[in-house]
Amino acid sequence: MKDLFGKAILDYQTNNNPEDLITATSISEADEMSVAYLFRDFKAMPKIEQEALGLARGKVLDVGCGAGSHSLYLQKEKGLDVTAIDISANAIEACKLRGINNALVKDVMELEDEKFDTILLLMNGAGMCGRLNKIADFLQQIKSLLAKGGQVLLDSSDIIYMFDEDEDGGKWIPTDTTYYGEVVFNVSYKGENETPFNWMYIDYNTLQNAAHANGLDCDLILKGKHYDYLAKLSVK
Template identity: 40%
Template sequence: MDVFGKALTDYCQKGKASTLWLHNSYDEPEEMPIDVFFRDEDDMPELEHQALALCKGKILDVGAGVGSHTLWLQQKGFDVTAIDISETAVEIMRNRGVKKASVKDIFTLEQRYDTLLFMMNGIGLTGTLPGFVSFLAKAKTWINPNGQLIFDSSNISYLYDDLPMPKDHYFGEVSYCYEYQEQKGKWFNWLYLDQQTLLRTAKQCGWQCTICYDDGEDQYLAKLTLPA
């Protein structure tokens, strides 16, 4: 069952939904606000405005959810395609007016783009630090010359202020599971990158990394490009 998709559908159809819980590997479950996925331009934080302003050329919005960022780019006249692994999310974004949307896993990508956009910590889909390294290798075949990867991430070291840092894996590697109306989805891995780890890893993998924005609260925006 697409637990996350069911919550999105209820909110889309009724304007409200039951509580969507996000279980995690490090603490108690947290309530996930569903309305944040449907926000418009006025409700987007500065980091997202900065990210959208960096977009250029042929754009792929990866893990686009219900298409809020795609719709903004589309309205500005960009050639933008949205993908998500949730069939329900893709159906909703199409109904919201996204012109080019498909159910697709980024790792099956065959076309090239000028901008690969990952919003709302979307780069976390790489799952682990080794997974991110593997992603960076593949991404070189997914962008055109002078192309770019744009994403935000967070330093979650604060979670361990009162706990010992993990010794068997990078501290930014966590696991999540959605629960909606007493039904749980499958657990999945997610990655958060602190800036220094990102800068070091990107350089080791042959990418140039620029931190474009820092909100001062552990979240930041990054742009990765390949050397000319």
């Protein structure tokens, strides 16, 4: 991976002529994304993210923290002990420059011997496992990091709306995917192309079934305006 997302984040933080990211998926056309959006403050965040940050408590793990906007709010405004992790070294460098006390280049699947009261998987964070057949291992790892009485706060979207309907009202789902929420992401920045990577948008019912199968309760906290939602996972 060239870490183009991280390069864009660090360019913005250091005022190094940042440009828009170009993102596309296997089911959507290329679209421009302003890097500034990743640096949004609490007031500019979607209601779902605001709700999640309001529920955050205790020792917090922010998984896939990106530019660290969620961690920064929890650390500065709520005074919480936050650990921000991301596989992007450039993003973590930006987080440190922004003043996040504990920012680490780390894959959550490699984290061990630590417990957290709140684990954040925001901006479709559960999708980082890439494919539905990997969700069990992913949830088991997240579960192992929860302190007694801990919670996982995650948001995602049901992207069924992106597929065409047939005459009977059903959806035309490509036959080359196991689950319709699985996509391949392509990212470009400053003329460079990132290595395509797998991502997943998981609908609430599928998440709930996966959670229950892995010993977790799943509660719907908030529905968004466009097929998105916030859910809370906790140990049964």
